[in-house]
Amino acid sequence: MAATQGTEVEALDTPCLLLDEARVRANVARMRARLASLGVAFRPHLKTAKSREVARLAMGAPAGPAIVSTLREAEYFCEAGLRDVIYGVGIAPDKLARVARIRASGADLAVILDSSEQAEAVAAHAARSGDRLPVLIEVDADGHRSGVAPEDADALVAIGRRLVAGGADLRGVLLHAGDSYALSDPEALAAAAEAERVAAVTAAGILRADGLPCPVVSVGSTPTARFARNLTGVTEVRAGVFMFGDLFQAGVGAVEPEDIALSVLATVIGHQRAKGWIIVDAGWMALSRDRGTARQGLDQGYGVVCDRDGTPYPDLIVADANQEHGIVALRRGSTAALPDLPIGTRLRILPNHACATGAQHGSYHVLDGAGRVAAVWPRINGW
Template identity: 80%
Template sequence: MAETLETLATPCLLLDEARLRANAERMRAHLAGLGVRLRPHLKTAKSLDVARIAMTSPEGPAIVSTLREAEYFAAGGVRDMIYGVGIAPAKLPRVAAIRAGGTDLAIILDSLEQARAVAAHARASGDAVPVLIEVDADGHRSGVAPHDGDTLAAIGRALTAGGATLRGVMLHAGDSYALRDPEALAAAAENERVAAVTAADALRAAGLPCPVVSVGSTPTARFARDLTGITEVRAGVYMVGDLFQAGVGSVAVEDIAVSVLATVIGHQRAKGWIIVDAGWMALSRDRGTARQAVDQGYGLVCDLAGRPYPDLLVADANQEHGIVALRAGSGGGLPDLPVGAQVRILPNHACATGAQYDRYHVLDGEGRVSAVWPRINGW
């Protein structure tokens, strides 16, 4: 007999399939209208079932954030992937093993030191591993400055001289996550585009190949208006959404496809608290919305249909206990949620919350559990 929400052991991770599919199609259509292909980032999903909905074909393209993901998706038939974290030389044998299995796995780097290590690996193994040079769009994290043509060229020459393949450049506009205004987000997307094209032009001017010009983050993908010179866009959390992305404006709260099912286990009525069995181990410690205009605590509390209760948050969390309370300043009242009642909690950060679980309980259009989809974790 199929499980129902009422029979699921809590806490557990729910996935609304209709919202997932709608989110995936919305991003595909947007980028198709701008003339570029979408390379979904699978670091949030970590599920082959979700990947097959997000990708344009069962073989990809895709980007991953761990070699564990690369191995898992390669075993599932994905053949076109980027490992989107700067390469550590000790990981090259794992990269080689994935590539030997028939997957075109590209890597990224941003230093001459890394390039020399990859070139040495290519010489020793005979594997012309493809490489994208990471370029810094906005000072957020890693990457070569887009105007530093000398460094870009030096890295490119070190790679090609050693037998590796210079495939292009990739950028991530991480500072876009701090924005909210649509015009500012559109400007961030344009800044990312210009930085990418500048770096690509520098490589080409040095006589080096740059067939791939890859950019991406969910906010800039969502608000980009012109992608001239870009060949592909990467984004990931748009598939399922979360409260942080809702705060940025990349998704609406009603687009969020993941939630944590929890059970009421007690009350502290004098304090205005409802206690649930989902603490920070189930929801994550991520409090990213605290820096946004609307602080969503540890998550927004919804009924079993996924409708948010007015002003009801997980206001605090211990390891296995969530403290549900009204938002500060609310004029409303607590809903009647007796011991044993269930709620759904929308997460601040879908990646961090999802990392606590090894499966999705998938909901159909009627809110019934229609499937269980495995997901993986680890590095």
């Protein structure tokens, strides 16, 4: 059925996405307080939420700041009043016209880049259009993905000079400590956060020493935001998945399992008792193919299985998944008893990766304190 305010969970069509608003609010408040204690601004990443209602909970004000991962997100949020926003994926030259259209709507949309070729395209665009397009140079914090090496003065300065000469607005540097996702020890995570900070400050210092502007020093990932101890020289921190949490981040230690706000509601549709299987109507189309926890100390399969109130059953996971079927079973080696879950039983499944699971759905069914649907919040997908 179509959910309305006050709808009971048992009445929802499954599979569907559930969101605990109280947990989202608590997660955001905790992150804001932590970063305030370290003296830095917070720029929430909206790539996980992809929802205006969640964005309002995350941002300090309707105008932002925020960061997005697609231009579709930028359009969607800017239509609702977001003004201070970064498009956090390296700019492709053919996307500059679309960036210009978003900026023409009144949004201060900045882009990132890490090469002289991109800088040349942005400079040419700025010179041609007269739009002082804001740019942050992406710096490689840890060899995880993209970015200029933080000590590569020649590359940093060449990019910065070309942007300024072409009339672009050089805003600063941006880093993402993606390798922190492979860690779990608090000391190692704190060290990763410090390495990210040092790389950011080093790159910013190179630009400033050459007389180039660098007002923004932006770092961020959920793990390093959680474990950073010193952010001297940093102006802002970005994080996004912490708002919902997921099993992967719980495995890292960046969130607690009880803080996970997102789950997939599923229904028991069958049993294979000789195999110890319970079959549910949520397969990888509802849960996603993400198996990130398989690389961690505790493999959570395709998700942890909870009762309809969100309490996990001991050692019960989605052990395997087909397109529309989830195979629920006890974790290998478990001595727990398989629960008796008759056909029709409603279950909640905690996701491995909130971003990937969310992307399978078109809306959040937002729960109130009594476990009823308080609202339905649309979300978007696409690029």
